[in-house]
Amino acid sequence: MSLIDVENLTLQFQTDEGLITAVENVSFSIAPGEVMGLVGESGSGKSVTAKSLMKLNSSNARYSPESKITLHLESGPVSVLDLKRPRDMEVVRGGAISMIFQEPMASFAPAMTIGKQMVEQLLVHSDMTKKQAKELSIEMLDRVGISDASMRFNQYAFEMSGGMRQRAMIAMALSTKPKLLIADEPTTALDVTIQAQVIDLMKELVDEFGMGIIFITHDLGVVAQTADKVAVMYLGRMVEEGPVREVIRNPFHPYTQGLIDALPQLDDLDKPLTPVPGDIPSPLERPEGCVFHTRCSQIIGDICKTVVPHRIETGEFHGASCHLCHQGAAE
Amino acid sequence: MSDDILIQTKDLSVGFRVGGGVFNKQILKAVDGISIDIPKGSFFGVVGESGSGKTTLGRALLKAVSITGGHATYDDGEVQYDLAEMTPAQLKDYRKRAQLIFQDPYAALSPRMTVRDIIAEPLEVMGLTKTREETDARVRDIASKCRLNLEHLRRFPHAFSGGQRQRISIARALVSGPRFVVADESVAALDVSIQADILNLLRSLQEELGLTFMFISHDLSVVAHTCDHVAVMYLGRIVESAPTRQLFANPRHPYTKALFSAIPSLDPDHRGAAQKLEGEIPSPTNQPSGCKFHTRCPYAADICKLEEPPLESCEEGHSVSCHLWKELQHYEHATQA
Numbered sequence: 001m002s003l004i005d006v007e008n009l010t011l012q013f014q015t016d017e018g019l020i021t022a023v024e025n026v027s028f029s030i031a032p033g034e035v036m037g038l039v040g041e042s043g044s045g046k047s048v049t050a051k052s053l054m055k056l057n058s059s060n061a062r063y064s065p066e067s068k069i070t071l072h073l074e075s076g077p078v079s080v081l082d083l084k085r086p087r088d089m090e091v092v093r094g095g096a097i098s099m100i101f102q103e104p105m106a107s108f109a110p111a112m113t114i115g116k117q118m119v120e121q122l123l124v125h126s127d128m129t130k131k132q133a134k135e136l137s138i139e140m141l142d143r144v145g146i147s148d149a150s151m152r153f154n155q156y157a158f159e160m161s162g163g164m165r166q167r168a169m170i171a172m173a174l175s176t177k178p179k180l181l182i183a184d185e186p187t188t189a190l191d192v193t194i195q196a197q198v199i200d201l202m203k204e205l206v207d208e209f210g211m212g213i214i215f216i217t218h219d220l221g222v223v224a225q226t227a228d229k230v231a232v233m234y235l236g237r238m239v240e241e242g243p244v245r246e247v248i249r250n251p252f253h254p255y256t257q258g259l260i261d262a263l264p265q266l267d268d269l270d271k272p273l274t275p276v277p278g279d280i281p282s283p284l285e286r287p288e289g290c291v292f293h294t295r296c297s298q299i300i301g302d303i304c305k306t307v308v309p310h311r312i313e314t315g316e317f318h319g320a321s322c323h324l325c326h327q328g329a330a331e
Numbered sequence: 332m333s334d335d336i337l338i339q340t341k342d343l344s345v346g347f348r349v350g351g352g353v354f355n356k357q358i359l360k361a362v363d364g365i366s367i368d369i370p371k372g373s374f375f376g377v378v379g380e381s382g383s384g385k386t387t388l389g390r391a392l393l394k395a396v397s398i399t400g401g402h403a404t405y406d407d408g409e410v411q412y413d414l415a416e417m418t419p420a421q422l423k424d425y426r427k428r429a430q431l432i433f434q435d436p437y438a439a440l441s442p443r444m445t446v447r448d449i450i451a452e453p454l455e456v457m458g459l460t461k462t463r464e465e466t467d468a469r470v471r472d473i474a475s476k477c478r479l480n481l482e483h484l485r486r487f488p489h490a491f492s493g494g495q496r497q498r499i500s501i502a503r504a505l506v507s508g509p510r511f512v513v514a515d516e517s518v519a520a521l522d523v524s525i526q527a528d529i530l531n532l533l534r535s536l537q538e539e540l541g542l543t544f545m546f547i548s549h550d551l552s553v554v555a556h557t558c559d560h561v562a563v564m565y566l567g568r569i570v571e572s573a574p575t576r577q578l579f580a581n582p583r584h585p586y587t588k589a590l591f592s593a594i595p596s597l598d599p600d601h602r603g604a605a606q607k608l609e610g611e612i613p614s615p616t617n618q619p620s621g622c623k624f625h626t627r628c629p630y631a632a633d634i635c636k637l638e639e640p641p642l643e644s645c646e647e648g649h650s651v652s653c654h655l656w657k658e659l660q661h662y663e664h665a666t667q668a
Contacts, residue, residue: 041522042493161611162381191380191549193608196593200607218522221595225602245599262527264552266594269579273556275528279492 002029003179003212004053004071010064011045011052019062020283022048024236030180030212037227037244038216039259043280045236046216050182053214054093055080071096073179094125098173102185104165108157114141115153118172125176140171144201163194167201174205184216199226220263224248229317232256235280235291238311242318252320254298290323298324337407337511337543338369338392344400345384345391349616359616361387363567364401366642369511371407374537374544376558376575378551378590382612384567385547389513392545393429394422405429407510427457430509434516436496440488446499447484450474453507469506476536477502494525498532505536515547530557551590555579560648563587566615566623569642573649583651585628585659622654630655 011023023045030036038046051057053069069080073096083089101107109117115137122133134153141149144167157165166186173181183202187195203226206213215226223230224244231241232255240253251257258276265271278295281287287294293304300323309321345362361384369375377385390396392403394414403414407428412421433439440449450470453459460466471481477498488496497517504512514533518526534557537544548554554561555575562572563586571584582588589608596602610627613619619626625635634654642652653659 041524163611191612192551192590192593193380194611195595196607199595219595220523221597224597224599225595248597248599259524260597262524263597264527264530264550264556265597266552266555266579266591269555269576273527273530275526275531276524277528279494279525280522282492 001031001072003032003034004069005029006049006053007068007070008064008066009049009052009069010067011048011057012062012064013058014060014062017284021286022061022236022283023052026233026236026238028231028238028241030214032179032212033206033210034229035206035213035215035227037223037230038214038233039218039220039223039230040233041218041280043235043283044233046233047184048236049233050099050184050214050216053080053180053182054097054099055083055089056093056099071180090125094121094176094178096179097182098176098178098180099182099184100166100169100173100186102188104162104169104189105157107169108165110157113154113156114160114168114172115155118153118168118175121172122175136175137171140175141168144168144171144174144205145197146171162190163197166190166194166198170198170201170205174209177209178211180212180214182214182216185218186215187222188217188219195222202226220248220259232259235283235286237291237321239292239322240318240320242315246315246318250315250318252314252318252325253292253322254296254324255292256320258295258297290321300324335371336368337371338403338405338545339367340392340401340403341366342401343388343391343398343403345387345396346399357616360567360618361615362391365567365569366401367562367569367572369543369545370560371543372537372541373560374534374546374558376546376548376554376561377564378548378554378561379564380549380612382566382615383564384615385564386515387567388564389431389515389545389547392511393431393513394425395431405511423457427459427507428509429511429513430504430507432497432501432504432512432514432517435520436493436500437520439500440496442487442489445485445487446474446479446491449488449499450484450503450506453503457507459507470502473502473506476539477505478532492525493521494528497521497525497529501529501532501536505540505542508540509542511543511545513545513547516549517546518553519548519550526553533557552594563590566612566618568623569652570624571649571651571653572642573646577646577649581649583645583649583656583660584624584653585630585655586624589627622652630659 007027009023009026013020013022026049040046063081067081071078071080080092118137119133122128138149138153141152146152146167187198217223227244230244230247231238234255240256251260261274262276264273276295281294289305289307290309293299303323309323311319311321312325313319314325343365346358346360349359350357379385391398398415405412405414412425447470451466454466479498518529546558558575561575561578562569565586571587608627621637622635622640625631640652640654642650644650
């Protein structure tokens with residue numbers, strides 16, 4: 001059984017300039033122990049999608065009535081979007097779901113020790129005593145590979161290096177034993193050598209704790225190394241999704257192909273870099289029809305500019321939303 | 332000095348004083364004894380982790396931080412400067428000839444100036460143009476070279492995406508007609524799809540305007556695709572330096588090898604096969620003795636802890652600073668065979 005089901009998630013932000021569609025008709029589900037990579041450019045709605053799972057979006061967010069997010073817990077299913085009071089939200093926030101943010105320096109309070117922050121959240125989310133919380137925190141810090149954990153426990157965020165801060169963040173997120181971990185660009189701010197260490201660590205932890213992970217990144221290489229399945233987003237729509245091997249080896253959607261071609265590869269230095277032409281349109285000027293048609297190199301006619309393509313299966317569990325595959329299916 | 336070298340450094344060092352008080356003064360050597368030659372019209376790459384001193388090296392060559400030891404010279408055929416000792420008048424002239432492209436295009440552009448004013452500002456500050464018409468002509472010229480629409484010039488930066496903003500900051504850096512441009516992590520803040528576009532633009536501008544680039548990056552795959560020559564830095568020193576192809580075909584230093592293997596492969600079936608580097612870069616105020624990399628090096632021997640290895644040439648244009656590079660070479664041949 002799946003851990004979380006997201007169905008027809010549509011989310012708009014009410015702003016002074018009007019309603020901005022950030023996410024449109026996104027559906028996916030994650031099983032326990034499954035790692036899903038969520039890929040896309042900035043502005044594609046990947047962070048907003050992930051934050052909706054905890055209802056963390058700002059108060060001007062409007063979820064459409066068809067949107068449904070169901071979390072399957074041992075105590076029964078929870079419909080996340082129907083939770084209203086902050087007290088009810090505790091089941092989800094920090095309870096069943098934890099989140100790691102991109103910038104570890106900005107996520108820790110600068111004037112509190114790392115240890116105090118870890119204990120504080122455990123006291124809120126569990127019945128532990130202060131002593132138990134401290135023991136568990138130190139154990140978790142040790143578990144994520146921070147040497148001399150009891151000394152680090154009493155240090156401040158500024159005393160740690162970037163990689164160590166991100167490890168401490170992971171330790172903190174995992175100490176409440178979440179069912180689902182949302183990692184929003186957890187390695188983007190890190191050096192490659194540290195990134196490799198953090199990726200290894202996260203893989204080990206999935207094996208050990210068996211939680212589901214949503215891994216948000218713009219780096220397809222990182223996804224290839226970590227995820228079981230991948231979803232590619234563009235301007236709020238999910239344009240392609242499937243098992244990671246399938247999507248990277250046989251990308252169907254022109255946008256996925258573009259992302260892969262734009263990535264500098266080390267095995268062939270002569271291959272020219274092909275950018276995806278143009279820039280991502282402003283969400284205020286969302287294109288009609290297929291959202292990608294303004295930058296698409298394989299546009300097949302007016303249908304792309306007027307009709308929204310719906311998802312079609314292009315392989316086992318592998319689907320894409322593009323008129324090209326409709327054409328392929330018809331032939 | 333030969334004619335085709337634009338920038339040459341000998342034992343260049345940059346130190347910062349850290350720590351207060353009279354008794355615990357410490358010198359943090361961010362750049363420590365670096366000798367490089369940057370040929371005219373080349374795309375010179377500098378790679379390293381954060382804390383390796385790559386940004387400080389770039390800034391020292393631009394005279395944005397002061398050089399505390401060694402020599403650096405600039406020679407573009409018209410003028411020659413000793414970068415370590417410049418008169419204010421020389422420095423003023425040097426600012427026209429050497430420019431910087433910043434990392435974050437969101438922070439580098441003033442939100443209260445139009446794109447035209449942003450690009451024109453260096454011309455006005457340096458007094459390079461006499462009339463407004465002349466300024467406008469130069470702005471329009473460089474904007475079109477950087478593939479900006481002329482109608483964009485009247486707008487403010489907030490209306491632009493990351494890629495467009497980066498093109499604006501490139502235009503501003505190039506408007507004074509520099510010969511030498513330092514691009515410090517200029518694509519790090521951009522999406523992959525846009526990154527390729529900016530890299531292609533930098534390369535074509537280099538050919539069109541005959542520029543010399545120093546390209547600073549932490550991303551080896553980006554460097555591999557743009558630069559002619561790469562220097563790998565670790566804790567303020569160059570550990571390996573070679574023409575790009577040679578370096579990527581045959582890396583000698585264990586640190587370079589580790590950097591290569593840390594790049595996440597796009598092949599899902601090649602997971603975790605790479606050799607991983609333990610630990611993190613040591614603090615520059617408390618540097619290890621001997622070879623600075625020995626604390627993380629999987630091959631470290633006793634000599635590495637005691638003596639600092641010299642940067643020695645192992646092939647034409649390829650130099651490496653490691654006590655064991657010869658042994659490692661044999662070892663690798665043996666394991667491969």
